[in-house]
Amino acid sequence: MASGKGHLVAGMIFALVGLHLFSHYFYVPTYLDMVIYVSLALMFSVWPDVDTKSIGQKFFYSVFFLTDCYLIYQEQYELAAYLGLLIILPILAKHRGWTHSVWAMFLIPSPLLLYPVLKGGSLDSFNLSGVPYYASALTGYFSHLLLDGKFTPWK
Numbered sequence: 001m002a003s004g005k006g007h008l009v010a011g012m013i014f015a016l017v018g019l020h021l022f023s024h025y026f027y028v029p030t031y032l033d034m035v036i037y038v039s040l041a042l043m044f045s046v047w048p049d050v051d052t053k054s055i056g057q058k059f060f061y062s063v064f065f066l067t068d069c070y071l072i073y074q075e076q077y078e079l080a081a082y083l084g085l086l087i088i089l090p091i092l093a094k095h096r097g098w099t100h101s102v103w104a105m106f107l108i109p110s111p112l113l114l115y116p117v118l119k120g121g122s123l124d125s126f127n128l129s130g131v132p133y134y135a136s137a138l139t140g141y142f143s144h145l146l147l148d149g150k151f152t153p154w155k
């Protein structure tokens with residue numbers, strides 16, 4: 001089982017490989033976007049372990065705290081509230097339980113994908129701007145499950 005540091009390193013490697021492939025096949029993101037993508041991947045590469053005292057927990061809650069302050073400053077109260085809700089969940093779970101499952105990998109980052117879509121209101125303004133963020137989060141999450149030997153979709 002990898003440590004928090006191991007997960008961050010793996011998350012970084014996966015994020016950079018993902019970013020390379022993405023900019024090769026789709027478009028080259030701005031530097032700010034790249035920073036956001038890599039940060040998301042790193043956050044989710046340690047997220048499954050936030051239910052225990054770990055480097056991952058410390059890192060994640062620090063990033064969360066800064067992000068939440070920023071959202072509140074930007075008066076994005078709804079987003080801040082959803083993020084807060086998400087943060088509480090792992091504490092309620094037993095370690096290496098559902099946070100280490102494949103369905104959680106798809107479900108937990110899904111607000112990144114769904115929020116802009118639902119916020120759009122109508123189908124005319126169907127908003128897929130969350131896709132790169134969701135993909136970044138999935139990349140990080142996937143690296144964690146793989147490293148923990150928990151990526152077993154066939155189970």
Ligand SMILES: [Zn+2]
Nearest residue numbers: 048049100148
């Ligand atoms: Zn783990």
